[in-house]
Amino acid sequence: xxxxxxxxxxxxxxxxxxxxxxxxxxxxxxxxxxxxxxxxxxxxxxxxxxxxxxxxxxxxxxxxxxxxxxxxxxxxxxxxxxxxxxxxxxxxxxxxxxxxxxxxxxxxxxxxxxxxxxxxxxxxxxxxxxxxxxxxxxxxxxxxxxxxxxxxxxxxxxxxxxxxxxxxxxxxxxxxxxxxxxxxxxxxxxxxxxxxxxxxxxxxxxxxxxxxxxxxxxxxxxxxxxxxxxxxxxxxxxxxxxxxxxxxxxxxxxxxxxxxxxxxxxxxxxxxxxxxxxxxxxxxxxxxxxxxx
Numbered sequence: 203x204x205x206x207x208x209x210x211x212x213x214x215x216x217x218x219x220x221x222x223x224x225x226x227x228x229x230x231x232x233x234x235x236x237x238x239x240x241x242x243x244x245x246x247x248x249x250x251x252x253x254x255x256x257x258x259x260x261x262x263x264x265x266x267x268x269x270x271x272x273x274x275x276x277x278x279x280x281x282x283x284x285x286x287x288x289x290x291x292x293x294x295x296x297x298x299x300x301x302x303x304x305x306x307x308x309x310x311x312x313x314x315x316x317x318x319x320x321x322x323x324x325x326x327x328x329x330x331x332x333x334x335x336x337x338x339x340x341x342x343x344x345x346x347x348x349x350x351x352x353x354x355x356x357x358x359x360x361x362x363x364x365x366x367x368x369x370x371x372x373x374x375x376x377x378x379x380x381x382x383x384x385x386x387x388x389x390x391x392x393x394x395x396x397x398x399x400x401x402x403x404x405x406x407x408x409x410x411x412x413x414x415x416x417x418x419x420x421x422x423x424x425x426x427x428x429x430x431x432x433x434x435x436x437x438x439x440x441x442x443x444x445x446x447x448x449x450x451x452x453x454x455x456x457x458x459x460x461x462x463x464x465x466x467x468x469x470x471x472x473x474x475x476x477x478x479x480x481x482x483x484x485x486x487x488x489x490x491x492x493x494x495x
Contacts, residue, residue, distance in 0.1 A: 205236040206287070206314065207260040209251050209275055211267030212241050215291040215354070219307060221266050229311050242267070245472075248274035260284060262493065264314060268292015268354070269334055269400060273470035277331040280324050280489045287314040287493045293354035294400020294471060297334045300411060301494050313495050321488035322411040325395045328482055330469050333490065335394040335406075338457065338467045338481060339421070340370040345468035356401050363433070372423045378456040379418070389429075390421040393455065393483055400471060405441050406449075414487045415451045422446060455483040 210221050223239045230237045240255070242248040248265070252275045255263055264287035265275040272288060279286050289310045290298035301322075303310055325332045347362035372387040394406040394417045406417040421432065424446060435441050442449060458480050459465055465476040 203234060203236055204262070204317070205238075205258075205260040206230060206262045206264060207255040207258070208237065208239040208264045208266055208289075209248050209255065209271070210239060210241050211248065211271040211292075212243075214267040214271060215293060219266070219291045221289065221291070221307070226311075229308075229315070242271060242274075245270075246274060249278060251275075252278040256282070256284065262287050262314065262317075264289060266291055269294050269296055269471045272297055273331070273333055273472065276324070276333050276490055276492075279491075280331055280486060283491070285317075285319050285491045285493055289314075293356075296398040296400035296471070297396055299400075299402070300334075300396045300398045301492060303494065314493055316495075317493065318495070319491045319493050320412070322490050322492055323395055323414060323416075324486040324489045325393065325416055326482075326484045326486055327393075327467065327469060328476055328478070330474065331486070332395065332469045333411075334396040334470050335392060335399055336467060336469045336483070337390065337392040338375075338459075338465055339372070339388045339390040339392065340366050341390060341392060342466040342468045342473065343370050345471060346466065346473040349473055359401060367429050367433070373459050374461050376458045376460065377420075379452045379454065380450065386420065387423045388420055389423050390419065391457070392419045393417070393452070394419070395485075403436060404439050405436060407439055407442070412488065414485060415453060416455075416483070416485050418450045418452050418455065420448045420450070452483075453485045455481075457481040457483070 240251045262285045265272040266289040288298050327336050343366040344362050351358045377384045394409045397409040398404050409417040432444050462479045
């Protein structure tokens with residue numbers, strides 16, 4: 203008998219889904235499956251629920267939510283034998299899109315039932331894991347403003363981006379990667395494991411979830427019109443054409459912000475304030491088993 207434990211964010215995707223135990227048992231009959239379900243009710247709750255579920259030794263833990271919920275659950279499954287299933291019912295759904303997991307709930311369930319898995323890379327920034335991307339430039343401010351709107355829509359994200367673009371002031375950073383040291387003042391410092399960051403947008407369209415590398419995109423301090431031009435390229439998925447952008451493949455990065463005490467970052471689309479001005483980013487190759495089509 204296959205034991206599948208579902209962790210559901212009931213407000214993901216405006217709460218329009220109706221994932222209940224009765225609904226799931228109609229797809230996973232008790233003759234072949236043991237089905238358990240928990241609901242996450244606040245930020246980081248899914249972490250505690252996953253830890254509890256792991257103690258019961260399930261075969262699969264399924265994240266039913268958006269990128270934030272998926273990241274909280276997946277972070278507890280790194281370097282374990284428990285497989286991650288995904289039912290993407292959030293707004294952005296960047297990781298699920300990269301994995302070709304459909305937003306249709308029934309189709310996503312069929313993938314879970316087939317039990318085909320692959321091992322993908324994870325990223326780690328200080329004490330946190332990430333699976334899609336992280337950043338410590340303007341994107342951290344964008345996410346902070348986006349979360350403050352309490353709305354999970356593309357329009358809210360665009361508005362947050364425009365406000366952050368006019369307010370963000372780049373900070374001096376010392377970057378150490380690939381055997382070299384570089385002093386920069388990044389408008390954007392974006393590190394990605396996935397080729398999509400949600401809402402069908404990408405800053406790193408060539409990124410791979412299983413190549414053992416992270417894709418780093420660095421954009422220096424730029425003027426207003428350059429910001430608008432770069433934003434247009436991002437929407438058109440052509441950010442690599444921005445001549446001032448630097449794309450680098452890395453396996454680790456040490457970043458220090460000497461003029462700061464704390465560091466604002468976004469991790470898989472969630473805002474975090476790190477209580478340090480030193481940031482260590484590493485790749486964890488093939489550390490997460492995920493169910494795919």
